[in-house]
Amino acid sequence: MNMPVFKKTIFLTILSVALTLHLHSQLSDTQESIYPAKRSVLDYLERQDIVEKYGRISDAIWSYAELGLEEYRSAGLLAKTLEEDGFSVEMGLAGMPTCFLATYGSGKPVIAILVEYDALPMISQKGRVPYHDPVIDGAPGHGCGHNMMGTASIAAAIAVKHAMDEFNIQGTIKVFGSPAEENLISRPFMIRAGLFEDVDAVIDNHSSSAFGTGYGVSGTALFSSIFTFKGKTAHSAGSPWDGRSALDAVELMNIATNFLREHLHFSHRMHYVILEGGQVPNVVPDKASVWYYVRNSDERVEEMYERVVNCAKAAALATGTELEEIKVVGAIHQRHSNQSLAELFQRNIEIAGMPEWDEEEQEFARTLQRELGVEERGMPEEVNTLSPPRGVFTGGGSSDVGDVTLIAPTATIRFPGIVPGAVSHHWSTVSSTYGSAAWKGLNAGARAIAASAIDLLTLPGELEKIRAEFEEYTSQNPYRPFLPDDAEPFLELNRNLMQKYRPLMEQHYPD
Numbered sequence: 001m002n003m004p005v006f007k008k009t010i011f012l013t014i015l016s017v018a019l020t021l022h023l024h025s026q027l028s029d030t031q032e033s034i035y036p037a038k039r040s041v042l043d044y045l046e047r048q049d050i051v052e053k054y055g056r057i058s059d060a061i062w063s064y065a066e067l068g069l070e071e072y073r074s075a076g077l078l079a080k081t082l083e084e085d086g087f088s089v090e091m092g093l094a095g096m097p098t099c100f101l102a103t104y105g106s107g108k109p110v111i112a113i114l115v116e117y118d119a120l121p122m123i124s125q126k127g128r129v130p131y132h133d134p135v136i137d138g139a140p141g142h143g144c145g146h147n148m149m150g151t152a153s154i155a156a157a158i159a160v161k162h163a164m165d166e167f168n169i170q171g172t173i174k175v176f177g178s179p180a181e182e183n184l185i186s187r188p189f190m191i192r193a194g195l196f197e198d199v200d201a202v203i204d205n206h207s208s209s210a211f212g213t214g215y216g217v218s219g220t221a222l223f224s225s226i227f228t229f230k231g232k233t234a235h236s237a238g239s240p241w242d243g244r245s246a247l248d249a250v251e252l253m254n255i256a257t258n259f260l261r262e263h264l265h266f267s268h269r270m271h272y273v274i275l276e277g278g279q280v281p282n283v284v285p286d287k288a289s290v291w292y293y294v295r296n297s298d299e300r301v302e303e304m305y306e307r308v309v310n311c312a313k314a315a316a317l318a319t320g321t322e323l324e325e326i327k328v329v330g331a332i333h334q335r336h337s338n339q340s341l342a343e344l345f346q347r348n349i350e351i352a353g354m355p356e357w358d359e360e361e362q363e364f365a366r367t368l369q370r371e372l373g374v375e376e377r378g379m380p381e382e383v384n385t386l387s388p389p390r391g392v393f394t395g396g397g398s399s400d401v402g403d404v405t406l407i408a409p410t411a412t413i414r415f416p417g418i419v420p421g422a423v424s425h426h427w428s429t430v431s432s433t434y435g436s437a438a439w440k441g442l443n444a445g446a447r448a449i450a451a452s453a454i455d456l457l458t459l460p461g462e463l464e465k466i467r468a469e470f471e472e473y474t475s476q477n478p479y480r481p482f483l484p485d486d487a488e489p490f491l492e493l494n495r496n497l498m499q500k501y502r503p504l505m506e507q508h509y510p511d
């Protein structure tokens, strides 16, 4: 189509004005983005005494290494620190003793910061030791950096509180102490209890070897369930025909699900551990249980889970046992991270900047990388660019933050400190989530979180844009929990393990 010349001229003029305005707004964005309230949270967190204070809290939680729903010391330390700085704290929410909510301020907007603090079993490791050396063989360790995350969140919240006082900023900061993230438990229960009802935007964070954020759908939805079979004991040699082995049912179920894999979508993930399978070979086991993680996209996970349940039913029928219980430990959605919020985070990540690592920290990183057989590239130098969603869904890990992303606009700040190449949920990550590099990384994370919270509290236009994107998405995809209505938090899940290891760990790391 031919455009008349005069129209073309007008069009080009408008285009050039628009581009100039756009460029100008970008420039002024960068210049104005460190306005006094934001400057004050950055200055506060950069103070050496503050870096050390929160570094020591992170190391303390690292040494407690408490498993999900057993995080009494960890949640207690974080809540106490918030309380000392003027937050009002409610502990023991949503049916979980280690779930807390700390609040400061009043009225709108309500900005939430998520806090995690649980450890992982089996991966005990000494801090800043670049080879495998457990503190206590088989004990838990912080192999996902939740010690750094919980601490970064509260440091940021406290910095924001001081700025709210100094600059008379209206609104509310809510800090959500979320237990048992590693067991993917707490958030659906917290949502069900109505804790997030008035929240306008959510700042999530995760420790990492990089500094960045992203948006769109990521990770996998998940059902975590324990299948328990009931059989009948008998003398295994004298009269085995009188017995019905519950262990047989577990084994047959596992065979059935492993055959199922071939016909599942390639994005599935499925893994299990046998929790109970009898006590001696000469008594037919009358009780056995197996714990499954069934993961896929939001669209596929329920159908996949139903097929796994059918494998359990078939195994019970074949062995003459009873499928006594299916205990849903957790059931969660994929993450749906808000793009406008991630863009706001990205600007603040760039302002916070990558920490300067000293020679000892670089040397530790290179030694650990050599030990792990990965490239000896030391610690990272630059922050990442904003990550768009992956083109193809290929599966991956899960987080119960997924459900939060569907009830309020949410995105995640990934902050550095973990040595690049360290393996997640492995001793190498436990080793690098302790000490000075972890302190610097979590402090950089806290600065990005705090700066973002200040933007959300003081720039209504930003929050409106974020909310509009969220409303548009959820009008098409309203939240429907995967968690069954009758599910309750499994408070005993990690009790035995912690009873075994807690006294040993307290000997190593007294308060």
Ligand SMILES: [Zn+2]
Pocket (backbone or CB within 6 Å): 144, 145, 146, 181, 206
């Ligand atoms: Zn984690």
